[in-house]
Amino acid sequence: MAYSDKVIDHYENPRNVGSLDKTSKDVGTGMVGAPECGDVMKLQVQVNPETGVIEDAKFKTFGCGSAIASSSLATEWLKGKTVDQALEIKNTDIVNELSLPPVKIHCSVLAEDAIKAAISDYKNKQGATSAKPEAVTVQ
């Protein structure tokens, strides 16, 4: 399979790899996918509660090169956006930016889901002070 230059660039120099403090009230964490499906994305945003602006974003991804590139790109786009603007990022934007072939569209869908999950986690933390459902639960 031939990868686009942008996918290769994100794979070789992934942006914003790492983890934020998931217990912090200002951090939203989204974890989507499953190991047996071959991809898991963890995406985190640190939001300034005053302004609603995403000041930092980090990711870790288990998945193919396109999945890594999709989540790396997502963190780049998230920084500086408000949480509401972040929710406007569509998987098709990622497909276009990275020139993903049809067989890799699910990677972009996963990235969009990860963004939504992270923002929703942040909003839940801000809203309810007690219950804070996470995308991933340990039994």
Added chain:
Amino acid sequence: MKLPIYMDSHATTRTDPRVLEAMLPYFTEYFGNASSRNHSFGWEAEQATEKSRKQIADLIGATPKEIVFTSGATESNNLALKGIAEMYAERGNHIITQVTEHKAVLDTCKHLEKNGVRVTYLPVQTNGLIDLDQLRDAITDKTILISIMYANNEIGVVQPMKEIGKIAKEKGILFHSDAVQAIGKIPVNVIQDGIDVLSLTAHKLYGPKGVGALYVQRRNPRVQITAQMDGGGHERGMRSGTLNVLGIVGLGAACEIANREMAEESKRLSFLRDKLKDKLMSSLDEVYINGTMEHHLPHNLNISFAYVEGESLLMGINDIAVSSGSACTSATLEPSYVLKALGAGDDLAHSSIRFGLSRFNTEEEVDYVANKVIDVVKKLRELSPLYEMAKEGVDLSKVVWAAH
């Protein structure tokens, strides 16, 4: 050392220059049709094919008349299974095979099922081998054929051929084996192994693509096969079509070289393979070998790097040609059915890499490959949320994933 490095010899091998040399005169000089009985061009071509039959037969302990030339192992497997099912239909309609066979066997069985043949697909144990008791239990008075591969193309495990052969003999059932990966790599002897019908192909043993053979035993028992292609009645009526003389010459030459050099070569290959394995396992944690190493091809290593996805690993080692069981490398988006059959879990199937060493690989290449794989796995684990969770002590099997 030249890049890229080829280490995917279960897919195909480079044609040995000595094989090519043997073939060359048959393009332009001895171009005759082996069926032309009335001139020297035909005689020369026929002589060449008879020599090849002998070279193949010598490698597998058969006699030259038992070798039927085909276009490759897919055709050999089709011919064996369909030809036997058709020929022995009056005796029974049950075939026993196993789940980690090559698709050329599995899909042929699926086809036969549509035509009323009953097929039992034996599971494999976690080590990749079939359970002989399960094989015995699967046999019925309608069973006409057992088809079990000699060695697996993904995980390199070698099935207990002699024991299977013995069971088949006891019950008077024919025994076919797809021996593509074993021929020329480990000793194969159809008499000692009790194999009645055997498929092989040239391009997995340093010969050209597009030519293979089917061994069909002529006595004890005399196996009969219904032809699957109509035409000039070549190959004792079992496979019509003008013989691919130059390919056949290449197959014969490849077999002769293998016969001569296999003992030494397999020692060298298993040394290199073990070096690769030891380097990877001593430098990385949570690395798992797929398939038992106890009954294993000397040149195969199938290994899973937990928490790293196979395609992303291949992308990082793009100057090395290997295969992955990851779904992302296949058209079906399904991880390797062979690895799934071992029961290791889909996540480890996604994390697997298959190395297939060959005659042409050097120790320097093995060192380079090992170092490169170690570097990339480490890098990807830095990126892996699963590795992070595992290091934090999270039991990943207990996590409820938001699957998509």
